[in-house]
Amino acid sequence: MTPATPKSILSRIKGLNPRQQEAVRYIDGPCLVLAGAGSGKTSVITTKIAYLVQECGMSARRIAAVTFTNKAAREMKERVGQMLHGKEGHGLTVSTFHTLGLNIIRGELKTLGYKPGFSLLTRKTPRRCCEI
Numbered sequence: 001m002t003p004a005t006p007k008s009i010l011s012r013i014k015g016l017n018p019r020q021q022e023a024v025r026y027i028d029g030p031c032l033v034l035a036g037a038g039s040g041k042t043s044v045i046t047t048k049i050a051y052l053v054q055e056c057g058m059s060a061r062r063i064a065a066v067t068f069t070n071k072a073a074r075e076m077k078e079r080v081g082q083m084l085h086g087k088e089g090h091g092l093t094v095s096t097f098h099t100l101g102l103n104i105i106r107g108e109l110k111t112l113g114y115k116p117g118f119s120l121l122t123r124k125t126p127r128r129c130c131e132i
């Protein structure tokens, strides 16, 4: 059996509704998408990433897709991965905002004056530590 030909980005965009298409193609500034659960928000974001890379010639390194949960990040990575081919997705960031923040801190350790073995404090971390 011959493998299915990968869908072109333009045919993917054609499969979206007019409002989704508008959101994908709008590249002149920030774009807020307000939509209910399961209505196609992730489809807009993933298609837009592929559109930026494949049609607008943007390097994937310049794109960061940020989610709240690890599950959403995993799903988004998988869906974008189905659209980008070869090295197109090289350097793309798809992560939770926690991971993005941590990676920025790790990358800028020297500038921030932190040491490589730094620890993160969360709300659950006790503020007072009594060593005995």
Ligand SMILES: Nc1ncnc2c1ncn2[C@@H]1O[C@H](COP(=O)(O)OP(=O)(O)OP(=O)(O)O)[C@@H](O)[C@H]1O
Pocket: 015, 016, 017, 020, 035, 036, 037, 038, 039, 040, 041, 042, 043, 044
């Ligand atoms: N225009 C469309 N026509 C038909 N199906 C669509 C369209 N847009 C998205 N879908 C399909 O609808 C389902 C939900 O889409 P998607 O995951 O993008 O929505 P979502 O708003 O991100 O969902 P959630 O709120 O659960 O995160 C998916 O199976 C997707 O392929």
